[in-house]
Amino acid sequence: MSLTKKKYEAIVAYSFLAPNLIGYFLFFLLPLAFSFVLAFSQWNFMSGIQGIQFVGLRNFLEMPGDRWFTDSFWNTIRFTVITVPSAMILGLLAATALNEGAYGAKVIRTMFFMPHITSLVAVATVWLALFHPSRGPINNVLRSLGIENPPLWIASSDWSLISIIIASVWAAVGYQMLIYLAGLQGISKDLYESADIDGANGLQKFFRITLPLLTPTTIFLLMTTMIGSLQVFAQVNLMTQGGPGTSSSVIVFYVYRSAFQFYRMGYASAMAWVLFVLIFFVTYLNWQLRKKLLKIF
Amino acid sequence: MDIATKQPGVLKPKVGSRSQNIMASRVVLTVLMFALGILMILPFLWMISASLKLQIDVFEFPIRWIPENPQWQNYERVWAGRYPFYRFYVNSIIVTVGATSLVLLTASLGGYAFGKLDFPFKETLFLSYLAMMMIPPQVLLIPRFIMFNWMGWLDTLTVLIIPNAVSAFGTFLLRGFYEQIPKDLSEAAIIDGAGHVRIWSRIIMPLTRPAMLALMIISAMWRWNDYLQPLVFLRRVTNYTIPLGLDFFVQENTAQMNLIMAAAVTATIPLLLLFLITQKYFIRGIVLTGIKG
Numbered sequence: 304m305s306l307t308k309k310k311y312e313a314i315v316a317y318s319f320l321a322p323n324l325i326g327y328f329l330f331f332l333l334p335l336a337f338s339f340v341l342a343f344s345q346w347n348f349m350s351g352i353q354g355i356q357f358v359g360l361r362n363f364l365e366m367p368g369d370r371w372f373t374d375s376f377w378n379t380i381r382f383t384v385i386t387v388p389s390a391m392i393l394g395l396l397a398a399t400a401l402n403e404g405a406y407g408a409k410v411i412r413t414m415f416f417m418p419h420i421t422s423l424v425a426v427a428t429v430w431l432a433l434f435h436p437s438r439g440p441i442n443n444v445l446r447s448l449g450i451e452n453p454p455l456w457i458a459s460s461d462w463s464l465i466s467i468i469i470a471s472v473w474a475a476v477g478y479q480m481l482i483y484l485a486g487l488q489g490i491s492k493d494l495y496e497s498a499d500i501d502g503a504n505g506l507q508k509f510f511r512i513t514l515p516l517l518t519p520t521t522i523f524l525l526m527t528t529m530i531g532s533l534q535v536f537a538q539v540n541l542m543t544q545g546g547p548g549t550s551s552s553v554i555v556f557y558v559y560r561s562a563f564q565f566y567r568m569g570y571a572s573a574m575a576w577v578l579f580v581l582i583f584f585v586t587y588l589n590w591q592l593r594k595k596l597l598k599i600f
Numbered sequence: 601m602d603i604a605t606k607q608p609g610v611l612k613p614k615v616g617s618r619s620q621n622i623m624a625s626r627v628v629l630t631v632l633m634f635a636l637g638i639l640m641i642l643p644f645l646w647m648i649s650a651s652l653k654l655q656i657d658v659f660e661f662p663i664r665w666i667p668e669n670p671q672w673q674n675y676e677r678v679w680a681g682r683y684p685f686y687r688f689y690v691n692s693i694i695v696t697v698g699a700t701s702l703v704l705l706t707a708s709l710g711g712y713a714f715g716k717l718d719f720p721f722k723e724t725l726f727l728s729y730l731a732m733m734m735i736p737p738q739v740l741l742i743p744r745f746i747m748f749n750w751m752g753w754l755d756t757l758t759v760l761i762i763p764n765a766v767s768a769f770g771t772f773l774l775r776g777f778y779e780q781i782p783k784d785l786s787e788a789a790i791i792d793g794a795g796h797v798r799i800w801s802r803i804i805m806p807l808t809r810p811a812m813l814a815l816m817i818i819s820a821m822w823r824w825n826d827y828l829q830p831l832v833f834l835r836r837v838t839n840y841t842i843p844l845g846l847d848f849f850v851q852e853n854t855a856q857m858n859l860i861m862a863a864a865v866t867a868t869i870p871l872l873l874l875f876l877i878t879q880k881y882f883i884r885g886i887v888l889t890g891i892k893g
Contacts, residue, residue, distance in 0.1 A: 309718070315796045316719035323710040326766030331732055334743035341742065348746065397636070404622075405629040413879065414637030417644065420875050420882075422825035424843040425868045428850055429643045432650065432857055438659035440646060447661070473640070478886070485887045523890070534736055537827045541847060555738050555828075562742050563832060575739045582736050 341572035348566045355569075362573035372574065374549035375557040378464055379581075382471075382553060383532040389472045391524055394479025399513065401480075402487040412484070416477035423474065427541035430470035431457065434542075460550035463543045467551055471538055479524055486520035487513070518596050526589040530582055554578050644868075651675070651861035658857040674862040678849070683837050685866050688845030695760045695841055696823040702765035703819045704812060710766075711774030712800045716786060732768045737828070745832055755835040764823065770815050773889060777811040778804055814885035824871065842867050 317324075342362060346355045366372045397415055401408045418426065433441050434456035445453035454462040490513065498508050514521075536555040539545060545552030545560070554574060562571035645665065650658045652670040678685050713719070714726055744763065745754070753759040786799045794802070805812070830844040837848060849863040875882055 312717050312796075313719040316713040316717040316722075319709040319713040319717070319796070319800075320725075322706040323766050323771060326706065326763075327729075327732065327768075330744065330763040330766070331735070331740065334740045334747060335735065337743035337746070338739050397633070400629050400633050403629055404626045405633045406626060407630060407634065411633045411637045412883075413876065414641050416883070417641060417872060417875070420821065420825075420871065421868050422827070422843045422846075422871075424825075424827055424846050425864050428846060428860060428864045429647045431850075432658075432861065433643060433646065435659065440659070440661070440663055443659070443661040443663075473643070477640070478890075481883060481887060482890045485890070527890075530736075534738060536738075537843075540831075541850075558738060558741075559828075559832070562745075568742055568746070572739075572742050575736075575742065579736055579739050583734060586734060 338572050338575065341569050342576045343573075344569040346568045348562075348568050358569070362570045363577075365570065366574065366577070371549055371552060371557055375545070375552040375554050376577075378549075378551060379533060379535065379553040379555075382464060382468060382535055383529055386468050386471050386475070386532050386535075387525065387528045389468070390475040390479050390528060391521070393472070393476045394481075394524075395483050395517075397476065397480040398483035398487055399509065401484060412480070415480050418474045419477040419481075421474070423537035424541060426470055426474045427538045430466070430473075431542050434466050457543050457551075458547065460547045463547060463551035467535075467538045467542055470542070471532075471535065475528065479528070482524055483517065483520060486517045490516050519593075522589060522593045522596065525592075526586060529585050529589070533578065533582055533585065554581075644872075647861050647864050648869075650858060651865045653858050655856055655858050658861070671858065674858050675866070677859055678862045678866050683840075683845070683848070683852075685842075685845060685849075685863065687838060688840050688842045688867075689870075691757060691839060691845075692824060692841040694757055696820050698757075698761040699764040699823045700816055700819045702761065703767045703770050704816055706766045707770030707774050707815060708805065708812065709800070710771035711778050712796070712804060714771065715775040715778030716781075716799075716804070717796070729768050729771065733772065741828065741832055748833060754833055755839060757839060759833045760823070760826070760829055760841070764829075767819065770819065773815055774808070774811060777808045781807055810884070810888065813881055814888040817882055817885035818889045 341355075343357060343359060344355050345358045345361070397411075401411060405411060433439055436442065436455040436458040439456070441456070442453040454465075456462050456466040494512050494516075495508055498512060503511070534555055535553050536559065539551055539553050539556045540559070543551040545556050555578065558571045558574045558578070561567045561574065646663070649663070649665050649667060651674055652667045652672070653660075654669075654671055657664070657667070714722070714729075748754050748759050748763075753762075781804060785803055789799050789803055824841075825843060826841070827843045827847075830841045831847075834840060834844060837845075840848060846863055846867045850860050853859045853863075
């Protein structure tokens, strides 16, 4: 009796899982294996399946000498290292301010959150106009403030990546704020009251109570935001096309370009795997951090 | 905020002045946050304002926020031009509704199997599922493109729906919720002679409606705003979804910033309005998926 019940349950489980398993095999496992093969091959998509040539590590060996790749790689790191902490700190400050009892918190929350649900294409389109080097509103304002030669933003190789970062932080900060708000609401008011009795000031309360108790939220946001930032693409493709020169190119943009403009499927796949390793590494670090920090608190 | 609460309070520790100080600090905080909030929505306001101007007035400075002569015909060009925007809306709705409803079904079934049933290789399968969540979609883009080309799926909306019908994230999320439902409930139902399909549809699903709603909102948002997949898999403009349609419109009308902004408004404002109306669920959904995921 119990054996047949077990069998019955297994049959039910696998039929419930069937759509998932089929989908996973077809659209994840198979492409993943294919991508792995491609990473070690040279293949112009136009030459058909017979055109795939196994080239060993050549794709990976080509990367260090390819300026487009190295610049894209470091720009991706730069983008992540600036965007993630900026969005997180601003989000945390905004959440703290709302939690401290600003009036109309819901309206303010909505205003901050609106950019996050807007598609990145629309975000890029609007910021493209705002950053217009000669006539855009941002430079008009800067000029009226007395800055004679404001940055040329997307048209300048020194400022193009920063322009993309500004637009990206604007789009991301509302999400950080929302998740931090949820984290803040989980902290018991009693803690602050006893800190008040001990005579702690606002900053002490923030650094001794709020921040440590938000550690799980911070680690979660750090991990997801870093992974998302390493995959940045839409803003770059729409605002600068990686330019001027290579100044704002990022890994996914160069992968896209190599694959679908130069038809170098093998090289592009190899670069996509580099991105995967990078993301894996970041996730691993975050897990280690989580283990370490969450044990302390 | 601290400055406002402290300075007078230190000198005169009276109860009345303390609550007054708290009020004052709240007012300061409110003013500050409203100013920042307005800064956050300024790009939207500029976009709307520019969309109603003549091409030559778009970059006028000082900015005239309310156009003198609103150019409503800019929207006519967007909605009834060569590639009318409603087409993009129809495509986006088909893709979003299709993929999201399939994800809800597959994730819920999968979540039930992982969360409520015992079967051989459960642990192995589950771990390989989690591993899948780590794979960045960009790695799969090229092989998928080639496969879909062979399958004749390129440049159809199917290519955006079927491959996105399964979600490791969704399965993982729902499994978490299903696990929390006490075993007694389903065991009692089994004694009453209910099968697993019945338990899943009559007990588990109704009990986890907030989780389903959260998954629905987040999946719909991902599909609605997706840019990379449509960009790679679609060719004909008539198949474009809204993000790609906006991208196309921008390239077609590079010099005409007023028309571009009208298209940007068209692409964003309906969704923003939907968000404002359903905000409560939206935010709850995003927080729920954020914390669990």
